[in-house]
Amino acid sequence: MVSFIGWSRRGLLASTAILAAGAPAAAKEDRLTDGVVILIDSNEPYVMGHAISYSANLAKHFADKGARLLIEVVANGKGIDVFRADKTPLAGPLATLRQSLPDLAYSMCASSRAIAEAKEQVSIPLIPGANLVPFGIGRVVDLQLKGWAYIHA
Known part of the structure; x- marks a missing residue:
């Protein structure tokens, strides 16, 4: 689980985008x-x-x-x-x-x-x-x- 305590709003948004972008990549690894x-x-x-x-x-x-x-x-x-x-x-x-x-x-x-x-x-x-x-x-x-x-x- 990822903890977001102490993160700035910009950092939180960037991390969320990275995690979301990683989802399709994980699916790609299964192919x-x-x-x-x-x-x-x-x-x-x-x-x-x-x-x-x-x-x-x-x-x-x-x-x-x-x-x-x-x-x-x-x-x-x-x-x-x-x-x-x-x-x-x-x-x-x-x-x-x-x-x-x-x-x-x-x-x-x-x-x-x-x-x-x-x-x-x-x-x-x-x-x-x-x-x-x-x-x-x-x-x-x-x-x-x-x-x-x-x-x-």
Whole structure:
């Protein structure tokens, strides 16, 4: 309970306006987030596997509640290996998951890809269904600014 003893009329009116404005915000907190962005920046197989498991588990969790959830997995830095057709240890599970979850997107950082291509002197192929974004971290921030939840794998 909020006590208004000793408050000026102006302070009381301002506080009441703030509390009233907070009511819709509280209701907004109860609504489903627009989506979840999962960042992978490691080429450790267990880290990549966790990120993919998070995707499947989140989709099931929200589907069980009757809710739709957009999920985007963003690979950045060394994490781009997850979406490299020539290196990923998860080609099968990634394909299966993407087929079963229409609201799942895979994005690879184009900057990280270009750095890896220059270092390795190869052209890096992407797995089917993966898209390039200019900067992986930029994509994560863009989605967060749109209200998406963030998970670092």
